[in-house]
Amino acid sequence: MEFLRFLKLPELVRGIISGLLSLIILFVPNSTYTTVEETTKYMLAGDETFSYSGEKWTVGFAKEVLTPDDITAETYYIAGYNTNNPAKSVLDDMYAKAVYLDDNSGRGGVVICAVDCVGISRKDINDIRKIVIESGKIPNLKSINICATHTHSAIDTQGLWGKNFLSDGKNEKFMNRLKELTAKAIINAYDARKDGNLYFGTAESEKLLTDTRTPIDYDATITRIRFDPADGSKDTYIVNFACHAECLGARTTVVSADFPAYMEKEMAEQTGGANVVFINGAIGGLITCEKLDDVLRNFELGLEYVKEFGKDVGAVVMSINNEIALEPAINVKTKAIEIKCDNTALLLVRFLGVLNNDISKDKDKNISIISETSYMELGNKQIGIYMIPGELSPELESGNFLSAEESANGTDADYKSLSDMSRCEHNFVIGLCNDELGYIIPENDFYLHEWLPYFNNAVDESGRKHYEETNSLGPNAAGEILDAMDELIDSIN
Template identity: 35%
Template sequence: MKKRKKSKSILLGLASTAAAGAGLAYLLKVKMEDDAFKGKVKQSGAAALFKTLEGINAVLPKLPRPSIEEYVSENFYEGHAEFRDTSVRGAKWKFGYARASLTPDDYLLKDYYLGGFLNYPPNTVKSVLDDIAVRAVCLDDGSGRGAAVFAVIVCIGLSGTDVRSIRALLADFAKANNIVSINISSSHCHSGIDTQGIWGVLPDILKNNVVQIKRGNFDNLISGRDPEFMDSLHKKTAGAITQAFADQKAGKLMFKTFNDLKYSHDKRKVGPKVVDENMTKLHFIPDDGSAETVGVLMAAHPTALDATMGELSADYIYYIEEEVNKSGSNFIFFQGPQLAVGVDRSFVSEDTPGRGFQAYGREIGKYLLGITVDEEEKILPILNVRNAEVFVPAGNFFMLTLLGAGIVNNQVVKTGRRTKDIMFVTEVGYVELGKTLRLAMMPGEFAPEMLLGGTSNSEESCTGMNWDFPPMKKMLADGTDLIVIGLCNDSIGYILPDNDYGCIFDDGHYEEAVSAGAQTGSSLVGAFETLVDDCGRLNK
């Protein structure tokens, strides 16, 4: 009898709990129609999640990190100590090009994880659609101040640690040949091999790494990166750079910036709707009549392929190259400020063969080749390059967890005893080509509104604050054309204006989940402004 009463009490309790739960769910549903209440719920959820991650970080065994006072800069290239305003009399551009395939031969013999989209189980390479590669160019203006190298790897992103490992392989060569600047960026292709570590079997990675860190076996850490592939990537990139230097020939360097090809759109649901509508063609014509080089600077995510199909591909970039190669020319691609910028294929003819992304690339290739030399502007042989190291606060506990577990290998330093007292060590760069063409090299996926203008004001932003910096284009003298190269010399995630760094659960705020932290935008744009000022180029 007592058991029956107890069972009855339990059933009544469960029924009461269910009724209360149903009532609470209904009340929550009604309240969630109130935007203010919904916002508070999301903010509370995000705060709870970050608190949980902070707790996890606090109990994780610690990797050895230098303090900011102990940090020693290695394999960083400052660039030209002296900037020139005029070319040397009689000087000509020296320009070299090289390309090396990175596609592994053994992709069916072991798992290569595809970097770009998180799935469980993770996506692996099952077939090769086209070639992934590193492309490099070497420039020298004949002034005797030293050459500069710009390489681009078809991958999702490359940490500053990897960039500096490649530079270390080149240290003796660079010193012997007066190479004063080595810059390596990524195409941000989402159908290439994981080069950052995030897209492997995360539960197995975490389990292994926590144990190995606790034991002090730091060489036994694993991630989504394949060590042999990364070693090959380092060596092949260094090899391409030495080849580009050896390939240098005298000739003319030309460019044309245009915006009559609507090739991109802003995918954001909320906030600024800004894209860099410009596309810039670079064109080197050697005096000896050998192969010309065509380059393009544009901003659009290469995310076309379904990662679950396992196709290894450079996306549309390969098909621009394919078209350019038909003319006998070399090709190089630079990714721009593509924070949330997708491709727009509306200009693509239905008659263009291939899948959508292939046709998109081929049409861009044809367009670039259709621009004649007469339409291009000559770049005087003036090359000025300067880089600066920057310390960026790491306030995002997603990123801190990835760092703490040894999954990503970005360079960081400690600034205090707390888990969150961490700063990324990264870099920004500034380049002048001729009298008017200017480049800003930024270490992540850059928001175009910080370059062009159009950031949210205090009434529009999610923090209720203004963005305190002018558009980067306005930091330079009138008549110059500033272009951003993104994911350059590092990859620390999305780079947003501080005043639009909001709750990760809000619509249109996915980027915050994979950003270094809330101060990333101001840290990097502020560093760029200081760098330009140090070069004597700030428009005051």
Template identity: 30%
Template sequence: MKKWLLRILVVFLLFVAGVAIWVLRNRRDRHPDYQVDLHIKPGQQPGRLTVGFGLQTITPTISDTWNDVNKDARYREEDGDTYNDLNNNGKFDPVWIAGFHNRKPANGIHDEVWARAMVIDDGNTRLAFVVLDAIGFMHDDVVDIRELIPEEWGIDYTMIASTHTHESNDLIGIWGPDEFHSGVDPQEMERLKQQTVKAIAQAIESSRPAKLLFAQDISGTDEALVKDTRKPIVKAPGVFVMHVVDAETDATLGTLVNWANHPEVLWSKNLLISSDFPHYIREAVEKGVVSDTTRLKAGLGGTTIYFNGAIGGLMAPHPSIGIPDAFTDSLYFEPSYDKAKAIGDQIGLMALGAVENPDTVIERASISIRAKTLTMELDNPMLLLASSIGLLNRGGPGINTLRTEVAAFKVGPATFLCIPGEIYPEILHGGVENPAGRDFDIEPIEVPAIQNQMPGKYRFYVGLANDEIGYIIPKSEWDNELPYLYLDERDTYGEENSLGPNTGPVIYQELLNILNELKQ
């Protein structure tokens, strides 16, 4: 072999080896020994409950702003877009907004985004319940936070979910300056983790003997605020509330509000950091449903935690649906903060109205928990590529697998089901179909509906809990190839943001398993 050919071969092999090492490093398992297999059974006698709430801001710092010349919400120097070097360091320091598309730097803060925590204790078991104003928070990062929590705090299990707001900073990676560079700021990520731990500490320090008041509005009024953008038309109706008061004074400690809708009212052109409609739900429940001159309902005070439910499919406050203003005859279609407030006010009215006549009040209860680590197949070439090049900062036990988690816990008459992504409502509530055009010629697998298998009178669904694995789609509704579902002219949305067609059946079965074990 000629020397020049040998040199080329050596260089090529070195290049291949370098790429392989780089990919393997990006796909490395960040927590190789981590495993959850937790089963805490209820005590023989219900214990007196203590509950505390905490909140810490996780709002990113906006160092620089920019000038969007053609108003497309995409920063492109080739379009003439320029930046304002507010920190005078000679370069653009953007905060990339997650959701819709990349190249979207924030131009300011509309409302603070938060880590909001509740710690509940029955005398035997202590549970931390945390919700972040984020589009999603991956399992590796959840584990990082858990490892920061001191053992002496006595927390048996920490659940961390995301509201799924499309208007806060990128904590996943795919909404950066382009398709090949992450939008996650490592310093902001580390700060968020520290702030989350502080919120948990604050909840522990503020804990008081408590009463839990359970209420719900299942009238269906909220369905008008949600559009199901993919057949079959199955929504996740209802506003579910757990109101917590001091057992001695009846003063509000905090309130949990559960409702299912994508927080994306502000849509794709918004350039301000915001938690979207969850901000207005929390404001309404804490401070009341108010306008400049009118108060429709008084607030409860305390700290409100809003968490999302079954939003796959896709449940959205789409611009095609009008949201009624609670105070006027106005109907909001176009994306705006007025529309976001209108949704917050409507859900706030439902939550506050339900709390006025709670269905159940308890002071003593037992906490039971079942949580389990899963190894899932990553059968999505684009997500595997994104992970391999470091766009997504998560690895797994194998080259095409990742680690995630399912959980359920029961507090007295209420069950909370923790789902690691955006599950399609028909899996929870029934209505899975096998329409013409499906990729797999099978009968529905994800039956019967999960809600019928849940113990307790009150059922809370915690979406994007402990992970964001994307859409959890019934396999009989999977559609990546022609013909399209229901023989429609357009393709479906969801599959490109799912781990793969077996995700739905696996998550469904594992959720059923932990619910059955929770009953034991």
């Protein structure tokens, strides 16, 4: 290997790949690119400044089944692990679940909507927003936020899991239907709104999780937000829990929301049928269910484990006994951002139309993904919510970075973490929110394969595998997203 390095062969291979990409860029039509301004028409920016003058909570919930009726007749690829994995049956349904929240301050309502899928692009989310906004059925709406639950057993909504790496795995008819039904759930949530009280509580879940990449650092706190309607009807729960939804393992052949479906089942049984919405957290680097290794290649065990794990999570959620009332105040602000994309593999499939994320090109022919980040507060600085467009490494939230001696690149991390931006008593991340940009990794531990960066997994000098980098925009993504969030929060002070 040292002799090959002496001959500069790795550098030559990288140069060939870079040159081929540059050649492709020359022939990509300008219509492929867009601008930040062109993509923000339906991105509601939220509150310019934050106010805590709400009168009362008004909340609505609705859901729509997304699972198509023709699973066995049509080809639908399962997303998350392997290409060319058509769904054979349905274990449980995919849903779009929407919650509408308003503090009756006159400043507008907010939507949080979770979709049972591996990820959904901002471009598709803007299509959903367009349907909702142009319907005119929700007046004075200030923010629509749509996140993926990140189930690894749902129908492909990004395109990366088709017949092969270079073919689009999305089904156009299904995607159009998903957009219509998700918009319908949002509108119906507004129509179902009721006055009541909002509470939040927390519980710890260390025994349920494992971290597969150093540093061993994850958010083990489950946050539960509960709406108690004044008319005595069903409660609505929003559950934030940072864990990959992949308990069915890599051999799955069924459509499923994975463990959140069985978390909801347990909670519904304990409450007499409460409404439940699962939202994921900071799961990059890689946070997953404790026994994943046991079920990864054993689908039969996965079928048992997904129900067991979901039941266990639901039991922890229902054990929460430290609820605090949230004062009627909801504030949110959103900012569009451009993030440079260095990942040649992702750029290639974007140019081929497999991915459909909005992209821009600068005068130096650098390609960026146009995305967004949002910050929300519930109550009078009681809960701070960081909405992140991808799978955030937990240390970017906590600040518990690898040292220069521990990191793959031998440097310290130079970031202001989300915890250092905190304004509130309690904070959490909503991951894969309003976009899916893959893994977001600290630059000091961002390590690429010497010959085939972004195409092959690298192994560093300590023997640590660096898989996540292959599904990341590049080493600068973490800093650009954190800087954007910091600027956003500073702008409301």
